[in-house]
Amino acid sequence: MTSNLDPRQKLFVALDLSSLSEAERLVALLGDSATHYKIGYRLGYSDGIAFGRELAASGKTIFFDLKLHDIDNTVREGVESIVRTGAHYLTVHAYPQTMKAAVAGREGSGLKILAVTILTSWNDVDCAEAGYQGNVTTLVQNKARQAVAIGIDGIVCSAQETGMLRAAGIPDRIELVTPGIRPKGAEIGDQKRIVTPSAAIAGGADRLVVGRPITGARDPAAAADAILAEIATTLG
Numbered sequence: 001m002t003s004n005l006d007p008r009q010k011l012f013v014a015l016d017l018s019s020l021s022e023a024e025r026l027v028a029l030l031g032d033s034a035t036h037y038k039i040g041y042r043l044g045y046s047d048g049i050a051f052g053r054e055l056a057a058s059g060k061t062i063f064f065d066l067k068l069h070d071i072d073n074t075v076r077e078g079v080e081s082i083v084r085t086g087a088h089y090l091t092v093h094a095y096p097q098t099m100k101a102a103v104a105g106r107e108g109s110g111l112k113i114l115a116v117t118i119l120t121s122w123n124d125v126d127c128a129e130a131g132y133q134g135n136v137t138t139l140v141q142n143k144a145r146q147a148v149a150i151g152i153d154g155i156v157c158s159a160q161e162t163g164m165l166r167a168a169g170i171p172d173r174i175e176l177v178t179p180g181i182r183p184k185g186a187e188i189g190d191q192k193r194i195v196t197p198s199a200a201i202a203g204g205a206d207r208l209v210v211g212r213p214i215t216g217a218r219d220p221a222a223a224a225d226a227i228l229a230e231i232a233t234t235l236g
């Protein structure tokens with residue numbers, strides 16, 4: 001049996017580009033190949049919020065990866081501002097107070113809050129260096145459980161952890177959003193917990209986040225199409 005799922009719904013293209021014009025060019029180049037975009041620090045701190053608002057109004061699914069973490073009032077008010085952009089997803093760091101404030105801020109809106117557990121550029125040594133007790137697996141699991149209890153809509157983790165999280169009882173309604181995706185042969189860069197697109201889908205990732213393997217490719221549209229083909233084949 002083949003899947004009816006549109007593979008484009010599984011792929012967030014990270015618009016980590018230095019200017020609005022570069023981002024506009026990439027979105028035009030990708031055309032219908034991409035329906036979901038992520039905007040992070042690089043574009044977000046310049047024209048990215050307005051551009052995300054524009055893309056959302058044009059029918060694209062927009063994910064602001066702002067990784068909020070601040071005092072409750074600031075987080076809540078920040079989330080309220082993001083609600084007004086019409087975006088669909090927003091990240092906060094997976095600290096209890098921050099997650100509670102974010103959930104309060106998005107009350108009554110359609111904005112989904114995603115909790116960033118342990119960055120995919122970290123391994124066990126990095127967690128120890130940051131003063132955490134426990135390894136990546138334990139920390140991701142504990143943070144995910146806390147996030148679910150608080151009412152968060154999704155978890156950001158590596159696709160290495162998706163199976164473990166479902167086995168630990170993280171319910172299917174919680175979206176597992178996975179950066180650190182690297183097609184075979186792609187440059188790894190600063191990522192440490194990487195997974196190929198097909199392995200991520202096979203392992204139960206709900207959404208893949210891909211930046212440099214697309215934005216840094218000589219032919220970004222071809223790179224995105226190759227990832228979509230890999231996703232489609234795995235979905236069956």
Ligand SMILES: O=c1ccn([C@@H]2O[C@H](COP(=O)(O)O)[C@@H](O)[C@H]2O)c(=O)[nH]1
Nearest residue numbers: 014040118119120179180209210211212
């Ligand atoms: O744990 C995390 C959380 C967020 N990210 C973001 O995803 C993209 C990944 O980009 P690549 O170029 O494909 O590495 C980037 O915007 C990160 O800020 C993450 O990598 N890991």
